[in-house]
Amino acid sequence: MANAFIPKGQKALIVGAGTAGMSSGITLSQLGVEVDLIDINPHWGALGAGITITGPTLRALKHLGVYDEVAAQAYVGEGIQVCDTQGNPLRTLPTPMPPEEGIGSSGGIMRPAVHAIIENKARALGLDIRLGLTVSALDQDEDGVDVTFSDGSRGRYDFVIGADGVFSGVRGLIFPDAPKPEYTGQSAWRLFVERPPEVERRTYFLGGPAKVGLTPVSDTHMYMFLLERTPKVFLKDEELAAELAKKLVGYGGIIQRLADALDKASLINFRPLEAFVLPSPWYKGRVLLIGDASHPTTPQLASGAGMGIEDALVLAEELARSESIEETYARFMGRRIGRCRLVTECSMELGRLEQARAPVESQTAVVERALARLAEPI
Secondary structure (H helix, E strand, O other): OOOOOOOOOOEEEEEOOOHHHHHHHHHHHHOOOEEEEEEOOOOOOOOOOEEEEEHHHHHHHHHHOOHHHHHHHOEEEOOEEEEOOOOOEEEEEOOOOOHHHOOOOEEEEEHHHHHHHHHHHHHHOOOOEEEOOOEEEEEEOOOOEEEEEOOOOEEEEOEEEEOOOOOOHHHHHHOOOOOOOEEEEEEEEEEEEEOOOOOOOEEEEOOOOOEEEEEEOOOOEEEEEEEEEOOOOOOOHHHHHHHHHHHOOOOOHHHHHHHHOOOOOOEEEEEEEEEOOOOOOOEEOOEEEOHHHOOOOOHHHOOHHHHHHHHHHHHHHHHHHOOOHHHHHHHHHHHHHHHHHHHHHHHHHHHHHHHOOOOHHHHHHHHHHHHHHHOOOO
């Protein structure tokens, strides 16, 4: 039977120009789809925090065509060093990745750097990103979607992709009764600092009142993260250094040195962690949710960005081989739901173990199990 659905010439709207949205713009444009990409933020750009990039995320970046650019600006290596609270090494966790991929299996990069790399790829393909704009209404029929934009203008598209994050407006339009993001009971701290030579790879410091770790993001810099159980609070910028120093009392080695150096000029990011589980399917008619709009995750497995890029790759693959947008979305769900649920469920499990101060072996076992599964083909 001849393929009755030809991606070339189709017109798509992508709402949200973060990692998942831009990646989807790239993969769909490469199929010949005409893409409009919008973002609600008029001052669009990534925040300055560092992020961890796992082997599967590096593989997704390779398939997207930007691995070399990322590797040139990032830290890329292998394994995760596990230490006690005083910095004494306990073991090295493997970060598996098939050798034929020809990439590292663990890494870190500044979010603005990876954002700029993907943006440059998108713009090289001719993608226009319209800022300060979102959607206010979606009206579907059998052949397409009529979109009303927040500025009052209108457009018609063959399909729409909602990649607008945890607080997705598109999700609210197609699933008004969907679960809302809820506080997980943990908050995350990040401290951006220079990287000393002794930090050779990603490192966990386990066994204390919080989960603490280091992630190199380049040859010269790294960030320290701390995940803690706490009531949901919001702190003023001038309070961050003193509060973080209190939470690092009792740690030794490099963590103690970082705590001793904290002052009001320290580059610190703090945020409560929120998540939800969206029942499947993640689409309604011709509108599909991807990335954090459909499967947000807490940072324990450092896989949120990678899952969004994988969504973009799989969507394009299924669009190219399907006979309708309905078949595309159904095939997409068949490939994505198990993998994304693995990330969200293992991340939540790790969060519970961390909050309960479970034995180090229990926590690392979940990480190893999840990373082994994620190393499997997308």
